[in-house]
Amino acid sequence: xxxxxxxxxxxxxxxxxxxxxxxxxxxxxxxxxxxxxxxxxxxxxxxxxxxxxxxxxxxxxxxxxxxxxxxxxxxxxxxxxxxxxxxxxxxxxxxxxxxxxxxxxxxxxxxxxxxxxxxxxxxxxxxxxxxxx
Numbered sequence: 001x002x003x004x005x006x007x008x009x010x011x012x013x014x015x016x017x018x019x020x021x022x023x024x025x026x027x028x029x030x031x032x033x034x035x036x037x038x039x040x041x042x043x044x045x046x047x048x049x050x051x052x053x054x055x056x057x058x059x060x061x062x063x064x065x066x067x068x069x070x071x072x073x074x075x076x077x078x079x080x081x082x083x084x085x086x087x088x089x090x091x092x093x094x095x096x097x098x099x100x101x102x103x104x105x106x107x108x109x110x111x112x113x114x115x116x117x118x119x120x121x122x123x124x125x126x127x128x129x130x131x132x133x
């Protein structure tokens with residue numbers, strides 16, 4: 001588990017970027033901040049489409065941005081939302097696929113940490129790359 005100071009920095013970064021979320025239909029804004037192994041913090045937001053199925057969650061947007069920047073190893077992700085909810089099922093799967101077991105910090109819209117868990121606990125008995133062998 002990462003140190004409390006880094007948890008708070010990640011939660012604050014997720015809350016800050018959450019303000020830029022594009023959620024004109026649900027008004028449910030989400031921000032995410034991902035801590036790469038090299039210490040860089042990559043952020044992202046959810047982006048809604050009028051065709052809801054085409055919307056992209058903040059967690060997956062953040063991971064895609066990190067990979068596009070050449071990042072491949074991660075330590076933790078903070079997610080900021082109203083009430084500090086957990087990632088959806090699709091995001092849980094992608095986080096596990098891309099990161100393995102990492103800390104997941106759930107924060108409210110102000111960046112106050114509500115819960116700390118990890119990607120394995122969020123997706124028990126996960127389907128992963130080893131299942132494809």
